[in-house]
Amino acid sequence: MSAISVRNVWVEFGDQVVIENLNLEIASGSFVSVVGPSGCGKSTFLRMVLGQDRPTRGALLLDGRPLRDEPDADRGVVFQRYSVFPHMTVLANVVAGYEFAQSPLLGRLFGRAKRQAVEKAEELIEAVGLAAHRHKYPLALSGGMQQRLAIAQALAKDPKILLLDEPFGALDPGTRAQMHALLKPLWARLGMTVIMVTHDLREAFGLGTRVVAFDKVRHDPQAPGRFGARVTYDLDLTREGPVPVLGFQKPPAPQPLVASD
Ligand SMILES: Nc1ncnc2c1ncn2[C@@H]1O[C@H](COP(=O)(O)OP(=O)(O)O)[C@@H](O)[C@H]1O
Numbered sequence: 011m012s013a014i015s016v017r018n019v020w021v022e023f024g025d026q027v028v029i030e031n032l033n034l035e036i037a038s039g040s041f042v043s044v045v046g047p048s049g050c051g052k053s054t055f056l057r058m059v060l061g062q063d064r065p066t067r068g069a070l071l072l073d074g075r076p077l078r079d080e081p082d083a084d085r086g087v088v089f090q091r092y093s094v095f096p097h098m099t100v101l102a103n104v105v106a107g108y109e110f111a112q113s114p115l116l117g118r119l120f121g122r123a124k125r126q127a128v129e130k131a132e133e134l135i136e137a138v139g140l141a142a143h144r145h146k147y148p149l150a151l152s153g154g155m156q157q158r159l160a161i162a163q164a165l166a167k168d169p170k171i172l173l174l175d176e177p178f179g180a181l182d183p184g185t186r187a188q189m190h191a192l193l194k195p196l197w198a199r200l201g202m203t204v205i206m207v208t209h210d211l212r213e214a215f216g217l218g219t220r221v222v223a224f225d226k227v228r229h230d231p232q233a234p235g236r237f238g239a240r241v242t243y244d245l246d247l248t249r250e251g252p253v254p255v256l257g258f259q260k261p262p263a264p265q266p267l268v269a270s271d
């Protein structure tokens with residue numbers, strides 16, 4: 011189980027409202043694609059689910075309990091640019107992902123536990139198609155291979171939730187298609203809840219079981235930071251028939267711009 015509830019969440023940086031009263035119920039095992047214009051708060055949302063950023067107001071729950079507000083082994087993350095350790099081989103990178111999850115204080119395992127970690131890492135490396143490259147360093151790998159390594163490293167933690175922030179945005183279309191072919195069966199097999207931010211609508215619809223669009227619907231020309239993003243579209247792709255447009259939140263009536271004091 012790993013259902014995520016986002017309840018009345020606001021994120022503000024100083025006087026800039028980035029996310030405005032966000033409410034989402036994310037079902038366990040779903041694959042949610044998040045789309046929306048640049049700067050509308052998608053990465054902020056992911057960082058909040060990861061536990062790197064905190065909501066200014068509101069709550070995030072994992073299976074009904076408050077989500078720990080620091081990153082932990084429940085959550086794996088892959089960013090657009092390679093986040094692997096450049097000084098470690100492919101195998102060592104994936105083993106490190108596993109070691110940090112098992113032994114967060116030391117970040118190291120020994121003896122039998124270490125052998126198990128290596129075995130598990132070898133399996134994941136095989137699953138992402140890097141078996142032949144396991145003793146290479148990231149610099150010797152192509153962009154697509156580095157992203158596959160980043161995915162294997164994130165999966166080594168056995169995360170309940172996998173967070174992907176434009177993970178394939180820097181790849182060419184062919185490599186991107188290969189990554190889609192890799193990710194979808196991995197997700198289906200591992201039963202994780204995935205939240206993926208993407209600019210690519212085809213990718214959002216091709217991989218997701220649900221597509222959520224964020225956008226800023228209210229603008230105050232005098233105070234650009236006054237309003238934040240909301241969910242403007244929420245499409246459930248698991249339903250039969252034509253894709254219904256669900257949950258479009260009509261923008262509230264404009265408020266007077268007169269100062270109240
Ligand atoms: N730590 C921060 N401090 C101040 N402003 C931030 C911070 N993180 C993000 N922002 C602002 O929040 C807005 C949303 O950013 P971001 O979540 O990166 O958007 P997106 O991923 O949708 O492109 C931007 O205006 C950005 O400048």
Ligand SMILES: [Mg+2]
Pocket residue numbers: 052053054175
């Ligand atoms: Mg972003």
